[in-house]
Amino acid sequence: MTIRPILCVFASLAAVGAASFAVAEAHDPVALREAKMTTVGQSTQIVGDMLRGNTPFDAAAANAALVAMRDAAQGFGELFPEGTELAGSNKDAAAPAIWENRADFDAEIAKFDAALEAAVAAEPQDMEALAAAFGPVGQGCRSCHQNYRVER
Numbered sequence: 715m716t717i718r719p720i721l722c723v724f725a726s727l728a729a730v731g732a733a734s735f736a737v738a739e740a741h742d743p744v745a746l747r748e749a750k751m752t753t754v755g756q757s758t759q760i761v762g763d764m765l766r767g768n769t770p771f772d773a774a775a776a777n778a779a780l781v782a783m784r785d786a787a788q789g790f791g792e793l794f795p796e797g798t799e800l801a802g803s804n805k806d807a808a809a810p811a812i813w814e815n816r817a818d819f820d821a822e823i824a825k826f827d828a829a830l831e832a833a834v835a836a837e838p839q840d841m842e843a844l845a846a847a848f849g850p851v852g853q854g855c856r857s858c859h860q861n862y863r864v865e866r
């Protein structure tokens with residue numbers, strides 16, 4: 715594993731949301747891909763809380779979360795250079811299988827991007843529409859994580 719400059723370690727630890735993208739991007743694809751996933755996770759939480767009835771349905775907040783996810787997912791596939799399997803400072807990491815099945819991993823990404831694009835375009839205005847729009851997005855998380863993310 716390459717030794718990353720100390721500033722990048724801080725960027726990685728502080729990788730919460732869009733604000734850290736610029737800092738992370740300049741240095742470190744691992745920190746950036748983790749930051750993107752963190753944003754995707756936070757937005758999923760917002761949508762999931764609404765779908766489970768934990769928070770009241772809010773069309774503007776739901777649509778903003780879908781847009782944030784769609785935007786964060788852009789360029790995700792470019793952040794997996796050779797030699798960065800199992801890298802990073804978090805409790806999960808990119809599985810070596812990504813580099814063994816690159817075409818399939820890229821297909822997962824394309825499917826996920828398409829699901830997000832469709833969800834944003836649907837502009838759901840009620841719970842039912844949100845559930846329908848988010849379904850394929852949630853399936854995308856599960857099927858990609860199952861094969862290409864390892865917990866540790």
Ligand code: HEC
Binds near residue numbers: 751756806
């Ligand atoms: C195309 C594959 C793929 C899809 C789709 C995907 N993820 Fe991930 N996700 C990953 C990989 C790979 C990692 C591990 C990245 C790393 O640590 O280098 C990850 C890590 C994460 C993390 C941990 C971030 C961190 O700080 O390390 C969260 C949270 C997460 N994903 C949430 C989601 C959610 C929620 C969805 C669906 C809305 C989703 N992901 C869709 C591949 C994917």
